[in-house]
Amino acid sequence: GENVEQHPSTLSVQEGDSAVIKCTYSDSASNYFPWYKQELGKGPQLIIDIRSNVGEKKDQRIAVTLNKTAKHFSLHITETQPEDSAVYFCAASPLGSARQLTFGSGTQLTVLP
Amino acid sequence: SQTIHQWPATLVQPVGSPLSLECTVEGTSNPNLYWYRQAAGRGLQLLFYSVGIGQISSEVPQNLSASRPQDRQFILSSKKLLLSDSGFYLCAWSGARGRGIYEQYFGPGTRLTVT
Numbered sequence: 001g002e003n004v005e006q007h008p009s010t011l012s013v014q015e016g017d018s019a020v021i022k023c024t025y026s027d028s029a030s031n032y033f034p035w036y037k038q039e040l041g042k043g044p045q046l047i048i049d050i051r052s053n054v055g056e057k058k059d060q061r062i063a064v065t066l067n068k069t070a071k072h073f074s075l076h077i078t079e080t081q082p083e084d085s086a087v088y089f090c091a092a093s094p095l096g097s098a099r100q101l102t103f104g105s106g107t108q109l110t111v112l113p
Numbered sequence: 114s115q116t117i118h119q120w121p122a123t124l125v126q127p128v129g130s131p132l133s134l135e136c137t138v139e140g141t142s143n144p145n146l147y148w149y150r151q152a153a154g155r156g157l158q159l160l161f162y163s164v165g166i167g168q169i170s171s172e173v174p175q176n177l178s179a180s181r182p183q184d185r186q187f188i189l190s191s192k193k194l195l196l197s198d199s200g201f202y203l204c205a206w207s208g209a210r211g212r213g214i215y216e217q218y219f220g221p222g223t224r225l226t227v228t
Contacts, residue, residue, distance in 0.1 A: 032215060043203050043219035044157070089157065093215070101217055103157040
């Protein structure tokens with residue numbers, strides 16, 4: 001089955017700096033890679049995703065890059081703000097699968113004012 | 114737009130008592146439905162998923178069970194809770210296969226404490 005590793009487990013940055021979270025996956029059949037943001041006591045919120053036919057996707061201050069050859073993908077947050085503080089999860093799945101969203105273990109991002 | 118509801122929001126139950134958590138989705142039809150458990154604020158563990166009424170797949174053997182009595186209703190149950198069942202339970206939905214929408218969207222969660 002798929003295995004997703006996520007690093008780092010905790011990340012502290014100064015407000016305005018950039019944050020990068022990295023994930024690796026094991027199953028070459030995976031071709032859908034979403035990222036979720038989870039605030040304390042709430043359900044995870046889908047913030048951006050990328051499919052394997054695209055190498056990079058950007059949405060305002062967040063971007064995701066994918067390297068299928070190396071089987072890794074990354075989340076980039078620029079100009080971080082205190083409200084970006086949360087736990088971020090990456091996941092991987094074969095498109096068309098009913099179930100196989102395999103999640104990373106999460107990164108606690110803290111943006112220091 | 115689609116909305117997913119979970120209740121109750123919080124629950125404190127004694128060991129050995131039964132459990133019933135409910136999840137409903139609005140604004141879509143024939144969704145795939147999922148139950149996850151999250152312990153210690155990290156790590157989403159898939160418990161069950163369903164692609165249709167009465168169709169349940171279990172990912173982790175345990176004393177929990179799931180049912181889908183209606184298209185947009187998903188229920189997580191237990192006959193006798195264990196201390197280890199404590200956690201944050203999340204329901205999620207995604208578009209049905211063939212519709213080209215596979216993103217999973219999560220509900221607000223239920224915090225279960227077994228005492």
